[in-house]
Amino acid sequence: MDEFVDFIRSGPLGPLKKWGTRWSLWPVHLVTACCGAELAHAFACGYDGERIGALNYGIARQTNLIIVEGAITRKMAKVLRITWEQMPDPKFVIVMGACGLQGGIFWNGYHMVKPSDVVPVDFFIPGCPPTPEALLRGIRQLQEKIVTGEAKTSAVFPEVPLESGRKPRVLPRSPKRISKAPAVIVNVPKNVEWEYGQKLVGEIKAKVDALSVTITGKNRIAIKVGRGDIPKAAMKLREIGFDHVKNVNVIDVPNEDKFIVEYYFSSYSVKELMPVLVNVFADVPRENPKVKSLAKMFPSADYLEREMHDFFGVVFEGNPWTGRKFLLAPDAPEYPLRKDFKLEEEVYSR
Ligand code: SF4
The missing domain is CATH 3.40.50.12280 (Rossmann fold)
Incomplete structure (x- = not known):
């Protein structure tokens, strides 16, 4: 052969x-x-x-x-x-x-x-x-x-033993440690050389009433605010030049009895800000998951808020779609991405 x-x-x-x-x-x-x-x-x-x-x-x-x-x-x-x-x-x-x-x-x-x-x-x-x-x-x-010939062009016919004892496949490793209380930290600081970022952080700190402002990577800034302060922070970011919401995200942290609601801002109009993603996030209690909608201020947030409402049941006050299903079928289970179940270890075949 x-x-x-x-x-x-x-x-x-x-x-x-x-x-x-x-x-x-x-x-x-x-x-x-x-x-x-x-x-x-x-x-x-x-x-x-x-x-x-x-x-x-x-x-x-x-x-x-x-x-x-x-x-x-x-x-x-x-x-x-x-x-x-x-x-x-x-x-x-x-x-x-x-x-x-x-x-x-x-x-x-x-x-x-x-x-x-x-x-x-x-x-x-x-x-x-x-x-x-x-x-x-x-x-x-x-x-x-x-x-x-840089890409593999050889015809290879591997012999696959059918009996037990065949070579195990190497699949992605399952996580080393499954914690009962997995930590979710979205503002881990990172030391990067980013002079413009330092200047931007200074400007954000001067304008936004934030609990913390952290550089989490080149062109990445995370701003933690109180849950009622997201619209104020968004308005200040718009003054700086961030003109659209790129993403809205919810992270369920059941062991801390909270959701983390995140908005990602970027800019199409200010050249220096175009590669920058700013994450404004707030902790929201699970039993009363409400934040003010940014849909009126940033229309691109509208669709994304509806989606997060469907999946997690977070209420975006002021978004007219809140309370209705948007993406999911009418008979789909309520809030399917909530971790209202015991987390189990992932298992890969080996
Ligand atoms: S978000 Fe990811 S998957 Fe979607 S278009 Fe961009 S690169 Fe592709």
């Missing part, structure tokens, strides 16, 4: 095999998040990705390329790994989107896993989301790598 593989890989048929592989990419798309819409766009009639020899396919065992579309969580890491293991060689992985590179907007999420920690990645496509052009360019680059 080894001689046969060598013959295919480097014999006179080698270039033919590379040529065939290059123009026969069958991506199985792992739609884990919003980047999936861009992939659909890239293969729809406008861009017609099939022109360049790639056609989406639904069955892992007959595909040779995974396109990871966005965020990979701990739960999805297992699916990604198993999908990759089911695919025949040669196989390739493209990761699209900021979430797959560094966590993107979920950069400080406890649940995020880098796809490159789970499977070997041949090509990253940055962007949030990357454009269809960027995805098609990534596929072209992968095709180049297949021809130059």
Whole structure:
């Protein structure tokens, strides 16, 4: 078998095999998040990705390329790994989107896993989301790598013993310690060289009535306020130049009997502020989870508040949608992301 593989890989048929592989990419798309819409766009009639020899396919065992579309969580890491293991060689992985590179907007999420920690990645496509052009360019680059041999092009037929005792798969490690009272800290300070950030923190401290203002990374600032002070803080941030809400998030911390409600602000209009994400957060008691809505001040918060209300039951006072279901089906369980159950250790097959 080894001689046969060598013959295919480097014999006179080698270039033919590379040529065939290059123009026969069958991506199985792992739609884990919003980047999936861009992939659909890239293969729809406008861009017609099939022109360049790639056609989406639904069955892992007959595909040779995974396109990871966005965020990979701990739960999805297992699916990604198993999908990759089911695919025949040669196989390739493209990761699209900021979430797959560094966590993107979920950069400080406890649940995020880098796809490159789970499977070997041949090509990253940055962007949030990357454009269809960027995805098609990534596929072209992968095709180049297949021809130059940088991407794996060897045909390998591993022998899989069917009896017990087969080599265990290496899956993502489960957390080392499962705490009954997991700490959730969203303002961990980080020493980074960011001169503009220091200046910005000074300005924020002078204007916002905050409990703490912390640099949590380059271009990242966390501001803790009292739960009634979120609108005031938002107004001051708007004066500084933050003109939109990028994300609204709720973290359930049942052991401390609270939710943490977070708003992420950024700017489209002030050049220096464009890469900066400011997180304004407040602790909110679980038995009376109410905060004032920012939907009137920042329209982009509206949809996100509705979503968080659906999932956690946090009431955003002033948002006209509060009290109704927005995303979930009418008969879906109430507030499905509340941790109103015993947390159990994750189990991966080994
Ligand atoms: S990179 Fe942006 S578009 Fe892609 S999954 Fe993440 S948030 Fe969504």
